[in-house]
Amino acid sequence: MSSVHSSPTSASACSPVPPADPPPEVVARLRAAGCVFAEDEARLLVATARTPDDLAAMVGRRVAGLPLEHVLGWAEFHGLRVAVDPGVFVPRRRTEFLVDRAAALAPPGAVVVDLCCGSGALGAALAAELDGAELYAADIDPAAVRCARRNVPAGARVYEGDLYAPLPAALRGRVDILLANVPYVPTEEVGLLPPEARIHEARVALDGGEDGLDVLRRVTAGAPGWLAAGGSLLVETSERQAAGAARTFAGSGLVPRVATSRELYATVVIGTRP
Template sequence: MLPADVSDITERLRAAGCVFAEDEARLLAGASSSPDEVEALVSRRVAGEPLEQILGWAEFCGERVAVEPGVFVPRRRSELLVDVTVGLLEGERVVLVDLCCGCGAIGRAVARRAGVELHAADVDAAAVRCARANLDGLGTVHEGDLFDALPDDLRGRVDVVVVNAPYVPTYAIAAMPPEARDHEPRVALDGGADGVDVHRRVIDGVHAWLRPAGHLVIETGREQSALTVAAMEQAGLTAEVVTDDDRDATAVVGVRR
C-alpha cells in the first residue's frame, strides 16, 4: 500500500497522462528530501518535462546514465545498437566511434562489455558535457558536426561507427509526445523531409573513417529502414536490417566492401 502522500502524487501524475504513474511517484518522492522539493519535482513532471531529466538519470542497459535538462533521453530501443555493435567487435582495443552520441549511453554500454578505444561525438554542447561525465575514464568525447568532430588520426582505422542520428521526419515532430517535442533538442529529433537526411550525411562520409570491412550501425525507424538501406547500398556498403520486436527497435548494419 502506498503512503497517502505518494498516492496523491500518483493520482496527479495519472491525471497528467503518465502511464507509469505509480512507479514515477515513487521515484520522484525518493529523489526529494522535503515536501517542497517533492512538489517542485512533481510540478515539473505534470508540466510535461521528461522524468529522466527531472531525476538526472536514465536507465540504459541496466545502468544509470546522467541526463541533463535539454539533453536527448536514451530509449530502451537503442539497446539493440549495443547488442549489434558488441557482436561485431573482434580482437583487443578495437576502435569504436559513437556518433551523435547524446549523453554517451550507447558508447558507455559497449565499453562496459568490450575493450575498445572509444571516441564519441555530438554537435550539441549540453550533450557533450553530459557524455563527458558518463564516459569519464571510458573514452574521449568530441564536440562538432558528425565526422568533423573527430581527430584526423582516426581516418581509415575505425572498426565500427555506431550512430543514433535523428530519423523522425520533420512533419511528424508535431505529433510527438510533448516531453520529447518540447524538452529535447530539435537537432536530436529532426531527420529532415523523409527522416533520413542525417543518415545520408553519415553514410556519405563514413568511407574515409572505416577500415576495410569496417561496420556502420545506424538506428532507424521501420518506415525509414528501406531508405537507410538504399543510401548505404548507393554508397557502396553492403547493408542488412536488424529488428527487435520486444524493444520495437530497428537498425541497419552496413559493411565497407
C-alpha cells in the same frame, strides 16, 4: 531504473526500483496529470529526492510536463544509470538493440565512435560490454557534449562539432564500430511527437529532414573513410525507412543488412566496409 538518491555524475549500474508504496498524494497528482505509470514514477521520484521540498519540486516539474528522465536527472539504458540533463535527448529503450548488435560485431580492443552521441548512452553502454574498447564520441549540441562527458568511461573522448568534423584525423581508417543514432523523424512529423520530446528535447536530435534520412546520408557518405576494413556502421531507423537506408549504405560502398527486434520495436541498418 535506478533507486539512487542523487543525480549521477557518470554512467553506473542500475539497482531495482524500491518496492515500498509511494505516498498516495504523489501518485494522485501524477495520475491526474496523465502519467500512465503513476505509481512507478512516484517510487522513482521519492527514491531520487533528497528532501521533502526536493520531492515537491520534482513532482511539480513532472506534472508540468517535463520528461521523467529530465526530472530525475538520469535514465536507465542497457543496465546503466545515464545522466540526462534538461534539453538533452533521452535515450530510448529500443536503442538497446543497436548496442547489442554492435557488441556482437566488435573485435577485441575495438575502436568505437559514437556520432550524434547525445547523452553518450550508446558509447557508454557498448564500452561497458567490451574489454579494452577505445571510445570516441561527438555531438553538435553543446549541452549534449557536456552531458556525455559525465557518462563515458575514463579515457574516452567527447568532441563538439558536426558529425566527423571534430574527430581526430588519426582515426581515419581505424574505426571498427561506428554508432550513429541519427535523428530520423521527417520534418513534417516532428509536430506529431509527444510533447515530452517535441518541447523538451533539442530539435537537432529529432528532425531528420524531409524524409528523415538527411543526416543518415551524410553519415553514410563519410563512413568508408573512417571505417577499418571489416568495420561496421550501425544506424537506427524506422521500419519504413530501412530499405531506403540500406540502398544509401550500398551506394556508399558498404554491404548492408537490416536487423529488427519485434520485442523492442527497433530497426537497425548495419553497413560493413568490405
